[in-house]
Amino acid sequence: MERSNRYEYAMVAMGFCCWGLTMFDRLAISFLMPIIQAEWAITNTQVGQIGLVTSACYAISAIIFGRIADRSGLKKKWLLIFVFGTFLFSSLGAVAQNFVQLLFVRALVGVFEGPVIPLLLSMTILASRPENTGRNTGILNTGNYVIAATIGPALVTQVVAHYSWQTTFLLVSLPTLVIFLFLAKFSQEVRMEPQETSEALKKSTSGYIEVLKIRNVAICAMLAILQIGGYWLLAFYAPLYLVNISKLSVQSMGWVCSLMGIAAMISSILMPKLSDNYGRKPLIVLSFAIAAITPLFFFLFQGSTISIATYILFGGFVGCMSPVILAVIPSESEVPMQLKLTATALIMGLGDFIGGAVWPLAGGSIADAKGIPFMMLVGAVLMVVATLVGLGLKETHSRKMRKVQEI
Numbered sequence: 001m002e003r004s005n006r007y008e009y010a011m012v013a014m015g016f017c018c019w020g021l022t023m024f025d026r027l028a029i030s031f032l033m034p035i036i037q038a039e040w041a042i043t044n045t046q047v048g049q050i051g052l053v054t055s056a057c058y059a060i061s062a063i064i065f066g067r068i069a070d071r072s073g074l075k076k077k078w079l080l081i082f083v084f085g086t087f088l089f090s091s092l093g094a095v096a097q098n099f100v101q102l103l104f105v106r107a108l109v110g111v112f113e114g115p116v117i118p119l120l121l122s123m124t125i126l127a128s129r130p131e132n133t134g135r136n137t138g139i140l141n142t143g144n145y146v147i148a149a150t151i152g153p154a155l156v157t158q159v160v161a162h163y164s165w166q167t168t169f170l171l172v173s174l175p176t177l178v179i180f181l182f183l184a185k186f187s188q189e190v191r192m193e194p195q196e197t198s199e200a201l202k203k204s205t206s207g208y209i210e211v212l213k214i215r216n217v218a219i220c221a222m223l224a225i226l227q228i229g230g231y232w233l234l235a236f237y238a239p240l241y242l243v244n245i246s247k248l249s250v251q252s253m254g255w256v257c258s259l260m261g262i263a264a265m266i267s268s269i270l271m272p273k274l275s276d277n278y279g280r281k282p283l284i285v286l287s288f289a290i291a292a293i294t295p296l297f298f299f300l301f302q303g304s305t306i307s308i309a310t311y312i313l314f315g316g317f318v319g320c321m322s323p324v325i326l327a328v329i330p331s332e333s334e335v336p337m338q339l340k341l342t343a344t345a346l347i348m349g350l351g352d353f354i355g356g357a358v359w360p361l362a363g364g365s366i367a368d369a370k371g372i373p374f375m376m377l378v379g380a381v382l383m384v385v386a387t388l389v390g391l392g393l394k395e396t397h398s399r400k401m402r403k404v405q406e407i
Contacts, residue, residue: 007188008136011127014183015120015140018083020147021176022116025090026054026109027148028172030235031156031257032165034243034250039165042099044240044372048364051236053103055228055356057110059349065115066345067207070338075190079119080183085112087176093169114352118345121327126190131276133331134397137323138272142265145316150261153239157254211343216333219392220325223284224351226386227325229359230291230318233379237363238298238311241372245303256308264316271320272328280329280397284321285390291318292383298376318383326351332396 029036033047069078089108096102121137128136152172160168211217242253267287275283294317297310330343366375 008127008129008132010186011124011188012136012139014179014187015124016143017147017179018143018183019117019120019140020143020145021179022083022086022113023144023148024152025086025173025176026058026113027152027235028090028156028169029093029106030239031153031254032160032168033236034239034253035160035165036102037240040099043364044237044367045364046099047236047240048362048367050103050106051232051364052357053107054110055232055352056358057107058114059110059351059353059357061111061114062118062345062352063208063349066118066349067342069115069119069345070207070341075119075123075341076183076187077189078115079123079187080180082112082115082119083176083180083183086116087173087180088112090173090176091170093173094166096166114349115345118326118341118348121323121344122341123187123190125327125331127188133328134272134276134280134324135269137328138269138320141272141320141323142268144319145261145264145268148261149264149316150258153254153257153261157251161251207339207342208346211330211335211339211346214330214333214335214343215392216329216394216396217335217343217347219389220329221347221350222389223288223325223386224322224347225355226382226389227288227318227322227355228348228351229355230295230379230382230386231322232356232359233363233375233382234294234311234315234318237367237372237375238315240367241298241376242308242311245372246308247303256312259312260315263313264320267316267320271317272324275321275324275328275397279395280324280332281390281393281395284324284393285387287317287321288383288386288390290314292380292387294318295376295379295383299373299380302373329393329396333394 029050036042037047065078069075072078086109089105089112092105093102096105120140124136124140125133156168156172159171163171212221239253239257242248242256243250248256271283271287291314293314294310297307301307326348327344330347331340335343363375366378
């Protein structure tokens with residue numbers, strides 16, 4: 001694939017919108033959950049079950065179809081299938097009449113959304129010049145915070161003030177159809193040479209095991225589990241915390257979450273960009289250390305203004321280095337070209353299955369038994385552990401390494 005400045009910027013822009021809109025489809029239910037929970041009288045454990053089925057299907061689909069896409073040598077074709085499926089099944093939340101039906105619909109959202117982010121990251125990295133990789137993937141990740149975490153909460157909570165939550169599901173899914181059409185028109189297919197693909201398949205009939213033997217991939221998988229666990233803890237339960245513990249209205253909660261999204265937008269560009277200059281490892285360690293502040297303050301200063309302030313300022317740090325962990329470090333490590341998408345999909349899949357599926361279910365049980373504030377303390381511990389695990393990474397983009405490459 002030829003790298004040109006024009007297409008690099010176009011792919012980043014489309015990836016930004018696609019990541020943001022598909023994550024908006026996934027996160028919308030979090031901002032509607034206080035209303036759904038009250039209407040259907042569902043428990044925190046059942047809230048966790050919705051997270052479980054969505055993230056489990058998301059993870060399994062990412063792992064399976066990431067490998068299939070690597071084997072096929074195609075990326076755009078698969079991306080279009082999954083983006084359209086995300087739109088279709090997100091909109092079907094409008095027809096759910098009970099908890100079981102909503103559970104089923106959200107499972108299908110997970111199936112189709114799972115491979116989207118690995119495919120977007122892979123296509124963007126291949127379109128990017130090496131010196132822009134961290135910045136470009138950071139901008140992609142910013143789509144999540146601008147669209148899903150900043151515009152999303154305010155938009156969803158204001159729309160649901162005038163319409164039912166079912167209609168809100170339908171309305172907020174429509175922009176995903178628009179970005180599908182843009183990708184179909186303007187993105188370029190990424191193809192491997194048939195000979196390269198054939199050789200890769202001969203060498204690796206078990207690509208998952210092969211990539212997990214690589215130190216950085218294994219550590220990134222552990223970081224993804226911890227990071228995604230912390231991310232979804234805040235995504236699912238911070239709105240409930242703000243409404244039930246801080247006693248905010250649903251609309252006020254939406255504005256608070258949007259303010260957090262603005263701060264997260266800055267960190268999700270700044271931290272990956274700084275990793276282009278100062279190395280991946282130190283910025284990952286620093287980001288997780290900062291990410292521990294929000295859940296810790298939620299526990300220590302329950303319902304207070306200071307806990308809300310730390311959520312706004314630091315709530316986004318838990319996910320700001322996500323693309324670097326999922327794709328940039330594996331792409332810069334000794335992963336074979338034909339297994340790079342497999343590595344990204346496996347890291348994200350394991351992270352979403354354990355951190356995004358098993359953990360929200362366990363978190364819901366903890367919330368029912370010990371209360372949401374205690375669960376936030378557990379989330380703070382996850383971030384501290386991630387900080388320590390990050391110290392085990394092998395640096396892939398330090399200043400010294402770049403100087404050697406330039407020589």
